[in-house]
Amino acid sequence: MLSSTVTSLTVLLIVVFLFKEGVGVFDKTAMEEGFVIAINKNNPVDKLSSEQIKNIYDQKIISWEEVGGKKDSIFLFRVDDISNFYTDEQIGENFEMLPYRLSSLVDSFPGVIAFFPEKYLDKNFKGKKLEADKVTLAEFFGGEEWFPTAHPSAQLGVKPLILGTLWVSLGAILLALPLALAAAIYMSEIAKERVRRIMKPLIELLAGIPSVVYGFFGLVVIVPLIQSTFGVAVGETGLAGSIILGIMALPTIITISEDAMRNTPRAMKEASLALGASKWQTIYRVVIPHSISGISAGAILGIGRAIGETMAVLMVTGNAAVIPHGILEPMRTIPATIAAELGEAPNGGLHYKALFALGCVLFIITLFLNLTVEFISNRKKAHKH
Amino acid sequence: MFKLESKNVDVFYGSSQALKNVNIEIQNNTVTALIGPSGCGKSTYLRLFNRMNDLIDGIKIDGQVLIDGQDIYAKGVNVDILRKRVGMVFQKPNPFPKTIFENVAYGLRVNGVKDENFIRERVETSIKQVVLWDEVKDKMKRSAFELSGGQQQRLCIARAMAIEPSIILMDEPTSALDPISTSKIEELIHELKSKFTIVIVTHNMQQAARVSDKTAFFYLGELVEYGETKQIFTNPKQEKTQNYITGRFG
Incomplete structure (x- = not known):
């Protein structure tokens, strides 16, 4: 009781603080002060x-x-x-x-x-x-340039950062989902119990590797690989970020979808087999539809992880704050921007508040994703009875 | 030739023996009840006929199980095709998370039937056969979970019948149902007898007496007695059978 109250209060305080500072950006002018x-x-x-x-x-x-x-x-x-x-x-x-x-x-x-x-x-x-003029919402969300230290007037368009975040996360999920689904199907439906007992902890171990280490791996292995494979000038691209984030999202998606698939009642699978369906038909027509809400919840939580991830992305995406036109361009995500710039932004200034506002944007995106998960799993319960 | 036949069947789960030298012959278009206390092997025996036991790790089956004189455990037997000939109804209603229509159409679809008109006809016929049509004809597109337990179980029977098997195995089909739904399913079994060979596992002795032509009593993995239902219930040859049906143990 007490601990949960304290936790809720802390979370609330952090959110209130974030928004208080973030909204402050719209109270400031983009002009350099004193000019x-x-x-x-x-x-x-x-x-x-x-x-x-x-x-x-x-x-x-x-x-x-x-x-x-x-x-x-x-x-x-x-x-x-x-x-x-x-x-x-x-x-x-x-x-x-x-x-x-x-x-x-x-x-x-x-x-x-x-x-x-x-x-x-x-x-x-x-x-x-x-x-x-004061910074406007239209300028903030519609501006196409992020250059908060520009002289004499700061450019606070977050569009390139939001787009960068979405590109990288979307790429990550597109790469991770098929792989994770295949792994989950293998572990829940095909693998022998002995194999599963070895594989499951190994996959969960992936979640425990520090993200900086993923960043190293990306920088040393994936970035040069992209550079030589696609013949681009720099390998530090959105794709490198997507690959790293995809790997990082794997354990979440695999674990959650595998649990959902294993929850498929044995009787339901038997019913399918007894009607002459093959193992694959049963997986495709019964197990996956039955666990679809678990799978989507896993996928969304995986995206959530990808969107909020900072360090590995900062290391491999090249961090160019321009509107991306393809996955093979350097991009910069919202968390990477905050991490990289907050240390240099004068406390309480325009730049500082703009970064907090970015934090708010990120918070709203992940909140939206979490609510979606909540909605999907509630629908599942209602659907069953 | 018998429809179903088992010759000297032994089944082992790991090191424990679940069935010991079981020999039964079942005629076409009859209802056979398998009775016995829990753990006696009657469900294991039932599941031999559609090879549902294959899914269990570490199972070992000796002897011969024949359908229409063919050994279904012989090499080269396609299990998926075998299961199309042998329908099964389970202990608890287990519809798929699909619409009522798609539940019944499932067996046809997985067997590669593409003709929608044919599927629609077959679904309708099957649902009519289980006397469910009037109750569901207006909600074929609704989820099967919206039906009551008894309706779900009849839907599951319709689902099994849609692929036109010649044999239907029933594993305690009424154990999760109320008395009214139970009697509806028992009536149904009577009617289905003209088209199918039915083997039913039941814990309910009255049910066995009501629906079956022949009864097999299992005890600790052994077939104690097999004969005409009337004879088993009125004049059992074995003392164990007598004790069981009069409720002295079990």
Whole structure:
């Protein structure tokens, strides 16, 4: 009673903490703190998304027309460029004239967009300061770039990470499921009791190997193998992650489906055999349909394990946070991102909160999977009586 | 020629002997009851005829078991084909987790029948034969688990009959059923006798007396007495049989 209460409370606390920190990301702006973006006061543009800001900064967008303004080319001004316009004397020895000069510069170029630190903002600034928007849900889930340390505006699109996670996990389950099913059928229906007694603990042993060791194995064996087999430039791909995760998910799926298959009533199997069905027909038509909910529960728990797995994936998938177009590309998963970046993210900052929000996304995915398992096994009980 | 016949059959589970030198001859279109206390070997004997005992590890069978004069334990006998000729009904109703229709169609499907019209006809005929049609004709697509225990058992009999075996083995088919379902199945056995040769294992002595033409009494793996049911129950030759049917042991 007490212990279960404590456990439930702990779990609840962790979840509340996770969500409290994670939701905080939508209370922050993607702009780097202490920086100002200013434009000419006659420019009709009021708002720029963080993606637009980044593209302007990288000079991928060069006309105001592209962001809903006039037909005018963008004049990108960084604070370091000031010496091209004013002499050191005009700026002053300790930059005391800089705010004034910035103000008049922004005023005199209609197509300007200026990035500079907030401390150089003049009291009577003649330009228009763009208010930085808070991070939106659409930006977070719809953005196609994850670059939380980008200057001057962080890119917090989690799409590549979610897609990476799904690609790797889906690949893992596609590889693991047939193999696991075959193993479960063999152990529950075909193997002699003696063989089964040896094999079962061996398979369960797989679950006890630390994931770092799987990562080593993947890095040393599977990555070079993929590189040479498919002729790709780097072997650290989604496929390598899928293979490793597939192996890691095997014991879960095998154990659960085997238990389900062994629960098939002997009478039911005998009934099938007595009707002249062969052993394989009996497995295919009676044992598998009877244990299908156990098998699906095993598969879903296996996916759950694959989705949440961090270390082995971090080591073998190449960790490129770009939207993947195939399994043979480097990918980055959500857990790997959190593990790799949290140490460098300043406590309480935008990046930090964004990682917590990622944790929330992961939590919701696994929660959904667990609820599905619950639903399936409940349906099984209802179905029986 | 006898329909079923066993000659000097010994069965061993590992080192213990379950049947000792059993000889029985069973005629076509008769009902034979196998009676005896628990563990006497009557179920083991029944399961010899469709080789269901083969599934047990460490079993050893000596002697001859003949169906229509053929030794079913001879080399080269295809067990799957043998089992198509010998239907079986089990102690507890054991429908598959499928629809009522698919339960009965199962035996046809695993035997490679593809003609849906034929399957539909055969399913209907079989269910009618077990007098279940009126109860289930509107819910053929529902799960067989929705039926009552007695209905499930009749469905299992229909399932066994759908592949048109010539022999039906029944292993205590009414032990899990209420008296009304039991009497329905006993009536059914009477009717089926014209088409099938039936061997039934039962713990219920009245049932054996009611449904069977011949009765075999087993005790500790030995066939103590085999004869006309009437004679066994009214005038047994062996003292052990007398004691058992009068309830002095068992």
